[in-house]
Amino acid sequence: MAKVKILMVCLGNICRSPLAEGILQSKLSPENFTVDSAGTASYHIGKLPDPRSIAVAKKNNIDITHQRCRQFTKNDFDVFDYIYAMDVSNYKNIIRLAESEDQKAKVRLILNEVDTLSNSEVPDPYYGGDDGFDTVFTMLDMACTTIADKLQQESH
Numbered sequence: 001m002a003k004v005k006i007l008m009v010c011l012g013n014i015c016r017s018p019l020a021e022g023i024l025q026s027k028l029s030p031e032n033f034t035v036d037s038a039g040t041a042s043y044h045i046g047k048l049p050d051p052r053s054i055a056v057a058k059k060n061n062i063d064i065t066h067q068r069c070r071q072f073t074k075n076d077f078d079v080f081d082y083i084y085a086m087d088v089s090n091y092k093n094i095i096r097l098a099e100s101e102d103q104k105a106k107v108r109l110i111l112n113e114v115d116t117l118s119n120s121e122v123p124d125p126y127y128g129g130d131d132g133f134d135t136v137f138t139m140l141d142m143a144c145t146t147i148a149d150k151l152q153q154e155s156h
């Protein structure tokens, strides 16, 4: 069976979506699932994740240091089955690039997987302190547990 492909998207692809990628990857078998991440902006292309994201991942036994920042492209709609946005602004920026209803239907706000229709957001921790990264990790870990359970059920 073809692998199910999931893309995590935030603004910079250095704080939130690299964590989301690493966390979801840690919950799924690589034989059946591909997880990647991207940013809607181009500021940090080619860079490693933010040191604070690397640190909070490491504290939770997840290594994200192989990741490099890339920008979301229209081609991602063809490659990925599920596209998870961290906040409403990211969601709108992705939807704006979609060229069909099928493409739009692939895009979800990640925390709606935990609390349907809440439209809650994973807050941007970039300008805050280290505790913001702990909060983001906890939120994403909850969301990724739900997503992994759902995906594993669907693939059976």
Ligand code: 4NP
Residues within 6 Å of the ligand: 010, 011, 012, 013, 014, 015, 016, 017, 039, 043, 124, 125, 126
């Ligand atoms: P992210 O956080 O979207 O979670 O990667 C940000 C990283 C960088 C910037 C904004 C948000 N920035 O403005 O450079």
